[in-house]
Amino acid sequence: MPSSIHSHAIQDSLAIYPINPTDFAAVVTLANHVHGNGYLTETALADMLQQGIKQQLAACFLAKIAQRVVGYRISFAAGQWQPDEWCSPLAWPVRVEDMAYFKSVAVHPVVQGQGIGQALLQHSIQVLQQQGAKAGLAHLWCESPHNSAVRYFSKAGGQLINRHENRWQHLSAQGYHCPRCGKVCCCSAAEMVLQFTQ
Template sequence: MIRPLSPGDFDRVIALGELVHGAGYMTLAELDKIYHQGIKHGVNASFVATTGDYDEALIGFRLTYAPGQWQLDPWCSPESWGIAPERVCYFKSNTLAPAARGQGLGGRLLAASIAAAMSQGAEAGVTQLWKESPNNAAVRYFTKAGGRLIKEHPSRWNQALDNPDYVCVRCGDDCHCTAVEMLLEFGR
């Protein structure tokens, strides 16, 4: 089952994020900020996927900033987007439990976020994907969805830059993974 993210999901989102991406991936304060930046015109652009059963385990999430409600950072290249930044949402994170992969769940989460972002006024969404994801799955997935490569940003997630508590599952406490900036235009 896919439904909008709620504060009651925060602990499970953080736990899944750390399982998949590494310790210190996200704090409660960061997630609360992301949650609020994803809501515009009463519409929430962030979603979770659950098993939908009695225990309702959280098996995935898509965190998305609403258009006009996020700050460009040094790893954004708006001059290459062809769309005004205030009309672009930001796909912050798409995370699936290992057992939930390969079932189309990531695509369904993305579709839910796109529909919400469009109702918020977005014409496109930008993301920074983890190039070193297993089998480069993140880039392959977003390319299949229609995303186009904008630029690669080496060492984007290095802890010294913005998150000293993060421990990368690939690099440890000195991450040099590459972010692949991609843009997905809606309805073009």
Template sequence: MVHFGVESASMTREIVYTPLEKPHFEEVIALGNAVQGDNYLSQASLAEIYQKSWHDGTNASFVALYNNKVAGFRLTYAHSQWQQDEWCTPKAWPVPADRVCYFKCNTVDPSMQGAGIGSQLLNRSVEQAKVQGAQAGLAHIWLASPGNSAFKYFSKNGGQLIKKHPDKWRHASMYEGYDCPVCDGYCSCDGAEMLLVFS
């Protein structure tokens, strides 16, 4: 992970937002694992996410670059590229289930937080998802983030709570090598199923 240590007000004007591409993979993986926990991302998992980001030639995943380094990323599955599981409650969604994209994950380098990067990444993913044909986006928000910042951030951007799911990432910690940064042993963190309906 790169620690930028930049506090200049002009910093936000120098951040470049661009669709995720394969040359970004190494830095995205390093940043994701440093912030979210070991084995959060790998070459294989990110390659799969990247493929699922596309629909009709449009990519819904984005990175934020500062000084040509990845300062943040938003990984998004196109509405046509993912399947609901036991952590989803489509009957409670106010739009057709097949028109919902999936916000897989969002990470910003801690030294760059507060510059609006997360919201800018989300806005760009939403715009591309709309081009792809989505009417809303679903996310499972980590409720153990420091100060519950993830929930507050997604709520601030229009996300509505659908349902809380206990032990959302336990399976990943037991069988996929995920090492939760706040749990000793297997992850027992709750996830919030949240939906952002596009205007």
């Protein structure tokens, strides 16, 4: 992907679509490029997309520029995911059954900082609200370059609930290779909530 793409050219040519099977390979390649080898597989992606479908509405999207995948957002519908040990439901502003989950996002490094992540987030929020969710939860990578993950979600209105050490370390035993830590991930997650309704 050329590094000379300008922001006005991005906005003019950016297109956002629901993720479909013909894009699986490109989404997985981008995810593993941004988040580290072993982060995502096509089988896992297919399962995740099902968790984002409710009332025949799909909450997972990808961004393309000139027909090339440059970003994606995977989101789970409220009631179609289970809180785990890295969740603090007693501190959430809505009931568990009303909470959607922002599972994963990535934007190609060449076009980061151009509003693509926010555009994907807003597309997902619109569908999640139509599905009945009142808020969305995310675990943000605290050690992301320049704290971009937390800053991105905070800019959208996300509020910090908790911080979890070694959030993704268990994935290292499954072959995940963290881009920061290597074979054993020691990164932390900021558990954050974005309310759709006040």
